[in-house]
Amino acid sequence: MPAAAAAPSRHRPHEDVQALFTGTLFVGLGVVMFGHVGLLSGGTAGLAFLLHYATGMSFSVWFFLINLPFYWLAWRRMGAPFALKTFAAVGLLSLWAYLIPRWISIGALAPGFAAVAGGLLVGAGMLMLFRHRASLGGFNVLVLYLQERFGWRAGHIQMGLDCAIVLTAFALREPVQIAWSVLGAVVLNMTLAINHRPGRYMAV
Numbered sequence: 213m214p215a216a217a218a219a220p221s222r223h224r225p226h227e228d229v230q231a232l233f234t235g236t237l238f239v240g241l242g243v244v245m246f247g248h249v250g251l252l253s254g255g256t257a258g259l260a261f262l263l264h265y266a267t268g269m270s271f272s273v274w275f276f277l278i279n280l281p282f283y284w285l286a287w288r289r290m291g292a293p294f295a296l297k298t299f300a301a302v303g304l305l306s307l308w309a310y311l312i313p314r315w316i317s318i319g320a321l322a323p324g325f326a327a328v329a330g331g332l333l334v335g336a337g338m339l340m341l342f343r344h345r346a347s348l349g350g351f352n353v354l355v356l357y358l359q360e361r362f363g364w365r366a367g368h369i370q371m372g373l374d375c376a377i378v379l380t381a382f383a384l385r386e387p388v389q390i391a392w393s394v395l396g397a398v399v400l401n402m403t404l405a406i407n408h409r410p411g412r413y414m415a416v
Contacts, residue, residue, distance in 0.1 A: 252376020
């Protein structure tokens with residue numbers, strides 16, 4: 213068998229650590245952009261945004277708490293390494309979402325730009341995590357399991373779930389904010405659908 217066709221080597225521990233820090237930082241920047249203009253994302257982050265807007269309690273706290281029930285599925289279905297890296301990724305994102313607004317100040321941010329740039333940042337960060345067999349918990353665990361089990365594209369499944377979450381926000385957000393949020397969800401999940409296909413690049 214030619215060397216190019218040989219099975220890829222597994223990611224080394226320091227490579228996984230780098231991916232966890234970089235991926236969650238990218239997602240954290242996107243989340244901060246969404247929050248600054250009152251947008252939402254999908255999945256458990258979207259639920260955390262809704263609860264944050266409804267109660268005033270920190271997004272970081274809600275995001276960490278909402279994901280707690282999903283670690284069992286991650287451990288049982290995807291294995292201990294995946295579950296542990298997912299727990300670390302959720303913790304890091306909660307930390308970044310708390311710290312980034314204290315490190316940078318955003319004077320003006322157009323909602324349309326926040327939707328597109330934030331969606332790209334979150335999608336790129338999630339892609340890094342997926343390729344190192346980690347996720348951000350919640351729906352990420354479910355869609356990755358469905359992709360590995362049935363070959364369904366993670367981005368397409370996530371897009372449907374995310375749009376459903378965003379559409380429930382009409383009670384708390386203005387219609388224009390919902391529209392921008394849907395755009396952000398589409399940009400995010402098209403990034404995943406194009407770059408994370410079964411058989412093209414599988415996490416090792």
